[in-house]
Structure formats: structure tokens, C-alpha cells
Amino acid sequence: MKLKLFWKIYLSIALSSVSLVWGLSYLSEQVERKMSYISPADQAQLIAYGQQAKAVFEDNPAQLSEWANWVEQHEQTRLVVVRMEPNWLQGQEHADYIGEEVNFGRGVHWPIHLEHEQNPIIDVPIGVQDYHLLIQLPQRMRPGAHWQLIHLSITILLPLLLVAVLSYFIYRHIIKPLEALHTDTTKFRAGNFDTRASVNAANRHDEIGQLALSFNHMADSIAELLSSQRQLIADISHELRTPITRLRLTLDSQYQPAQMYERIEREINCMADLVEDTLTLAWLDNEKPELNQEDVDLVALIESIAEDAKFEFPNHPLALDLTSECMVCNSNHRALGQSIENIVRNAMKYTPIDAGIRISCRQHEGQVLIEIKDQGPGVPAAQLEDIFKPFVRLDKSRDRDSGGYGLGLALARRQIKAVGGSLEASNNLPHGLVMTISLSP
Numbered sequence: 361m362k363l364k365l366f367w368k369i370y371l372s373i374a375l376s377s378v379s380l381v382w383g384l385s386y387l388s389e390q391v392e393r394k395m396s397y398i399s400p401a402d403q404a405q406l407i408a409y410g411q412q413a414k415a416v417f418e419d420n421p422a423q424l425s426e427w428a429n430w431v432e433q434h435e436q437t438r439l440v441v442v443r444m445e446p447n448w449l450q451g452q453e454h455a456d457y458i459g460e461e462v463n464f465g466r467g468v469h470w471p472i473h474l475e476h477e478q479n480p481i482i483d484v485p486i487g488v489q490d491y492h493l494l495i496q497l498p499q500r501m502r503p504g505a506h507w508q509l510i511h512l513s514i515t516i517l518l519p520l521l522l523v524a525v526l527s528y529f530i531y532r533h534i535i536k537p538l539e540a541l542h543t544d545t546t547k548f549r550a551g552n553f554d555t556r557a558s559v560n561a562a563n564r565h566d567e568i569g570q571l572a573l574s575f576n577h578m579a580d581s582i583a584e585l586l587s588s589q590r591q592l593i594a595d596i597s598h599e600l601r602t603p604i605t606r607l608r609l610t611l612d613s614q615y616q617p618a619q620m621y622e623r624i625e626r627e628i629n630c631m632a633d634l635v636e637d638t639l640t641l642a643w644l645d646n647e648k649p650e651l652n653q654e655d656v657d658l659v660a661l662i663e664s665i666a667e668d669a670k671f672e673f674p675n676h677p678l679a680l681d682l683t684s685e686c687m688v689c690n691s692n693h694r695a696l697g698q699s700i701e702n703i704v705r706n707a708m709k710y711t712p713i714d715a716g717i718r719i720s721c722r723q724h725e726g727q728v729l730i731e732i733k734d735q736g737p738g739v740p741a742a743q744l745e746d747i748f749k750p751f752v753r754l755d756k757s758r759d760r761d762s763g764g765y766g767l768g769l770a771l772a773r774r775q776i777k778a779v780g781g782s783l784e785a786s787n788n789l790p791h792g793l794v795m796t797i798s799l800s801p
Contacts, residue, residue, distance in 0.1 A: 364566035369530060376526050380519060388514045395504040396471035398482075402501040403468045410484035410493045413441055417488055431495075437479075439495035441486065464494050472497070474504040537568050541575060553583045603627040656693050658686040658721055658728065658799075665701050666719060673708040681720035688728055688799050691779045696799075699772035699783070703732050703795045706768050710736030710793070723801065730797040738787045747785060748773045 398406070409431060416427045428439055444464065465481030466472070472480055479497040486493050540558050547555040556579055557572035564572070610623045659682050670678055688696075707717050715735035722729055739747055748769050773783040781799040788794040 365534075365568060368533075368566060372526070372530060376522075380522055384514055384519060387518075388511065391510060391514065392474060392504075392507065393471060395507055395510070396474055398468060398472065398497070398501055398503055405501070406468045406482055406484050406495065409439075409495065410486045413484075413491075413493045414486040414488050417441070417486065417491065435495075435498040435500070437496045437498045439493060441491055441493055444490040444492060464492055472503050474507045534568065537564065537572065541568075541572060544575065548579060548582075553579070553586060555579065603631045653690070653692055656688045656691045656696055658688055658696075658730065659683065661693065661697055662700065662719055662721060662730070665697065665704055668701070669704050669708060669717075672705075675713045676708050676711055677714070677716040679716060679718045681718065681722075683722060686721050686723070686728060688801060691799065695775040695779050699775040700730065700732075700797070702768040702772045703783075703797075707732055707734035707736065707793070707795070710734060712736070726801070728799040728801050730799070732795045732797075733788050733792060735788075735792045738791050738793050739785065741787065744785045744787075748783070 412427065413424065416424050424441060428441065432438055442464065465483035468482055468484060479499065479502055482495050482497050484493040484495065485491075537558070544555050544557050557575045606627050607624060610620055610627070613620070615623065662680065662682060666678055666680055669676075704717070704719070711717055711734040717735070718731075718733045720729075720731045720733075769783075776783045776797055776799075779799070781797055784796050784798075786794045786796065
């Protein structure tokens, strides 16, 4: 088994997990970055404090401390106004470039780290010489007020939700066809033997698709078996009516006891043969036994059958074309003997008197071929397979004394199949029939 369903589930989970980790990391980073900036209104307020500090400094520097105290009380923070005077120990030649970038604190447009407990110092240039307003960011202005809740949602709640959605789709992908298959099996169990697994389930290229196909094959086999059994019961019921009717007529007739006994015995033997052949046929169909238990000498077996056939049908010339030796391993003497004998007897019945029958045995392309050719009327090409069906007699004018019950060839094919061979029919031009048995040596 190639574990196709396993790989589908594994790849779905693996790709989803990688995508989920990357996506949540990216989302968390983007949300954190967006939330770490001071709001535009608060930025404007901080810049406004810088402008107020400038105005107070230019108007009356002595009032700067009073103004600073008011802001500290109003915002519940601390602030200073300080002049930046760099003391160059090295690199003064870069002063024009570096001087514009040096800050005592963070600019109002900079992001704020949301995990730090202490609020950062914000540097607001007031535009007077090198003086700067340094104010600890008021708590009300700190960004990311709900960051912990959002971070918890992104790292825990959202993954749980996405995994639930993924699990649901995987569940539906597996359960939906199984539910349909359960419905189909329930219908089949209820007696709707035409029920088959849905096309969607059967077309899946995984273990569930194989299960659906197995169900369809099983349903086909059971439906075929039931149909065959019903047909067999109907056929045998029909066939038994004739000997039973004859028995009734015999009992009501004016036959002498000896004649009546002979007629009754004949009809009972016919019914016994019919029942025995039918039971054998049903056993071969239902049990499908493998009768490969012994080695069989085909030459000796065919010669023995031919000798009995010559005795039973003395007016039919029988020619043999056999090799000096032909052994078949792992076969069954009785099954092969009965099947070949049924075919030979059938050929004798349909071959005109004084017309020849030929039996050959040879090896060809790794197979042992037995051919039985008669000189009978043959069979239409479209009906060559019909002669192997139980109770089928193509010539409706034949009675049971000459044509039998139509079980001989059906039994022969099933017996040969049980030993691992095959039986096929073809027309023997210009007339006659060829029955070909193929066996593994």
C-alpha cells in the first residue's frame, strides 16, 4: 500500500503548519510594528509641548520651571529642557553630518518597544539653538494599550481557530466519502443490490477510493452470484417439472409393474443426475476451490476417456494425436477427467454418425493445449459463450434424452478453471466445433 491518504494528510498538515507559523509570525510583527507608534494626536501634543517650551523660553525663561511643573502634574510624568553640547573626543570632522542625528531620547515618530515596562524618553527639539525638550512619554500616550490581549489572540486563539478549520476540512475529506459508503452499504444490506459506491468516492486516488472500488467489486460479485443462484433455482425448478410429470403419468398409466419400475427408475436417475450436477456446479461457483493436489498424465487420461467413448459411441470414428508423454503438475485427475469426458460426450452427441472426432494434446508457448474437434453443426459465433451457461440448449428441438440438461459444458469450464486452466470454444471450419483446454504444465 502506497499510503496515499497518509501523505495527503501529512502534506496538508505540514504545509499548513509551516504557513501558519510564518503567517502568524509575520502578522504578529506587522501588528506590533503598527501598534508601536505614538498616535498622531499624541505626537501633535508632544510637538505642541515643544512649541510651548519655545514660547516660554523666548518670552520669559524664568517661567520655564513653572510651566514644566504644570506639564508634569498634568501628564503625570517628568520633563526637562536641556541644551545639547557634544564633547567631541574623536571624529569632529563629521560634526556637520553626525550632529543632526544625535538625540537624547527617541523622536516622536519613532516606534516604541511594547514589551518594556518603563516609558521611554521622548526628544522634542524646541527650535531654539540646541535646546531640546526631554519628556518621559506619559502613560496615556503609550502605544499598544491592548497589545497583550492582541498578542495572546494572535499566538493562541487564532492558531487554535485555524487548526480547527484545517481539522474540519481534513475530517470532511475523510468522513464524507465514508458516510456515503456507509449509506451505500446500508442500502445494499437492505436488499438494494444495484447500489454502488458514488463516483466521487470511487474516483479518489487513495485508500478510501480503493475501499470504494473494493465495495463495488464486492457488490458486483454478490449481485452476480445472487442473480446466478436465482436463475439456477428457477432453471432447476423448471427442469424438475418434466421428470416429475413423467412420474405422475407413469403412476397413472396402465404399464405392467416391470415396465413401470423401469420407467420410474429411469426418471429417478435423471433427477439424481440433475441434482448432483447442479450441486457440483453450485459448489464450484460458490466455493471456487483450487483442486491442484496431484500430477496428472494427460496421455493416459485421454486414452482412457477415448476408449470409453468408442465403446459408448461405436459409430463415431475417434482419432488421437498425442505426444509420447505429457504431465501436468499440481492438478486434479478427477476434475480433468470429468471435464474432458463431458466435452467428448457432447462432441459425440452432436456429430453425425460415421463423422470423425479428433483429440489432440500438445505443448505450445509454455502451455499444454488439448483440442477436441467434432464434425457437428457448430455454433453461431455470437453464441459461443452461451454454451457454457447452465441449462442453455441452443437447439430447442432437442429433448433431454439427446440434449441433456445443458450442464455438461458449464461443469467442464468450472472444473478446468478450478485446476488453473481455461476452456474456450471456436468453430471448426467448414463445420464443427473446437473445444480448447489450456493448462499450465
